[in-house]
Amino acid sequence: MTAFAMTIDGQPITPSETFDVINPATGGLAGKCPAGSAEDVNAAVAAAKAAFDEWSQQSDETRRQACRDMARVLGENAEELARLLTTEQGKPLGGLGSRFELGGCQAWAANTAELELPVEVVKDDNEGRIEIHRKPLGVVASITPWNWPLMIAIWHIAPAIRAGNTVVIKPSPYTPLSTLRMVEILNTVLPAGVLNAVTGPDSIGPVLTSHPDVAKVTFTGSTETGKKVMANAAGTLKRLTLELGGNDAGIVLPDTDPKQVAEGIFWGAFINSGQTCACMKRLYVHDSIYDEVCTALVDFASRIPMGDGMDENNVLGPVQNAMQFEKVRELVEDAKANGARVLLGGEAPQGDGYFYPITLLADVTDGMRIVDEEQFGPVLPIIRYTDVEDALTRANSSSMGLGGSVWSKNIDDAAALALRLESGSAWVNSHGGLHPNAPFGGVKQSGIGTEFGVDGLKEFTAIQTLHR
Template identity: 45%
Template structure:
């Protein structure tokens, strides 16, 4: 298998990549720069024929790619990482334009994505062996086939590579569908990948809302890996049921942080704020509810307010800490949390009840002081820079409060008594729990949610299995037959 070739990389023209070649379309759409509200470059909208062609190419490529030795697939990943990092500066500029991320965080995502590749290079596909006098039973893991990766807009590079790396390492081929809000970096990343991978191994098709169902309903796609909202995840799971596709769903969260009374207030307050407002709150595992012990509640809230006031919000060129909300649809959703909080008369500890209007989708980081348990800001996920705090006194009661959600993606516990913090953490209904840290997923750890926060998971040693079928071989030993004399 030889790599496919595409023309030299340009940064103002974008194509889908099908069977190793760039492909345009008559229908176009544009992303929007969230810092200015201005439209960006044209992007082709893939149609059913494009999807069918991509799947056929991926299915054909799977026949040979799945037989490529594991270590050789790793060598391809190394070459891909090198080719990708050769364009790191351009990728960071593009990422800042399409997401509004401050430049330092765009650079962090671009280079951090390479860490996902690096970690997967340390992994091996597990194989389990059990032997007795009669037989040897070997469990091995084989690739599924064609994978469809439906990716979100908040971390378009990391969360795409987080699916690409394990999929192709385990011998699958993959078709990436980027969010229509942030198509540009994914299209370029997979254009670069054609310098390394054979045609059909890694492809990308961008488009509108009609594209997702074309992938989920396609009979020759073996698995869908989706990161996004709970509502869309349910639709994907229902669509995949018709062909019994394997499905991995990483969905929304409403992460609780429990703060014990023994913490150092001045040290922990900035960490709580960063956990809530990192990436302008547009993180599936961002802190979304903060429960602070009554003994330190006022001191902690005041320290959080003071730190929040230092956070500069602005465009990537403004040397800001927080950028805008990525798209207008999400911007309008975030505003409903401000409107509800204002209309119900809840207390704004910091931030204005009225979101400023103007150029770009900017929202100032906001803390709501002790709203009721049934308030919108407590029960729903804003996915923006607004977070509630509540006091607590009884440990059993606050654990019930933290678990009182239909979601269970992440959670945090803060306390100098680490044993106590860990004991509380073990009782939280969440797929990932951080002790004395805000939420920081890593490719070295399995990542998935409880309850409506998802099905299955990815990353870590167990993550490779998400892209495999288990195959058990029962090998019986031949017994010497003793003939009768």
């Protein structure tokens, strides 16, 4: 079995203690991960702090080239990383799975390389000149989740390094192996100490997020954990970017052709087996086409194969871990007990792995847990409405506000309604698509700060105003 190591100051570190990482498709062992300690976190932060002095002074072109080099080596090692990712995360190799994720890693690193933060001149006259300079912050702590572990890591790492910061990353203990290997690969093109990785139980996370030598924390994960990260960072007033949970709503307007939108709605809800913060988690459908939309979704979804991601024929994989599997099962059972009608799925099969079938639920109402809570799995509740304004009110009733979508033949009307959604991102006739140059972030309890593009890059800098 492959031996995995943490990376601190460019060197492999292998603590004597390890923990098991489970393959969610089989229930077997994906690998053994180093169990780092608070001392390892301190060493990684010290290495990053020491490297920051020199890295922050490097030219803009040097940092730009570093991101280009990261994109290149990610491409050169994409198949190895994709297979490791599938083994520990469960998503299929093909389709919108692990190879797709590695493609996203390359695209974001390459795009970040070309971003620029020029000096802004706000005044230049006979009274003087005022310039706005953007400077790196210092050590950035990156805490990443288990659903898109590599792509989200690059979302954190690339802009931090491009802006002149150094990084210590701690991946989820459910999916640490691919991140460890990726950091090892990236260290072949980065100076020692610029990018460090520590792994271990959740208990070492607060050591990192409260560390006095960490200038910024960027975290992607659940809202409840995000609140804890924020509390840990408060003692030293660290900068924060928090991309947290979502309970995204889609609204299907009465002029929509159910057969034309079924595929788009399906992938908006079920990409990565529904384990995506910006997946559609609630679908509001006008009463006049409700039954037709349900039929069209069942027809499309019933043809999607689910199974072990190493089988190239499978399109969706398992729920990633036992805890999440039980939450999905519990929410579906609660919905069934409260009158939901199962159109497809609804019962976990016997056998190995954390497979929960594609599940479509009709006759669901607001107030059911499956609507009010983020299920984060392969389940879509379909909710009937008769008045568009009422549907909008219900869509906006969530404490979360990551994304939302409107579906209609009339693009202008749909866009006007989408702009009234209380969400950081809104889509028309699609859901969840992201672009490296399009700012991404949540409102309400879906997060703080912005990722991607120039706006996301600015989050890794401090403003210094120069009067001369």
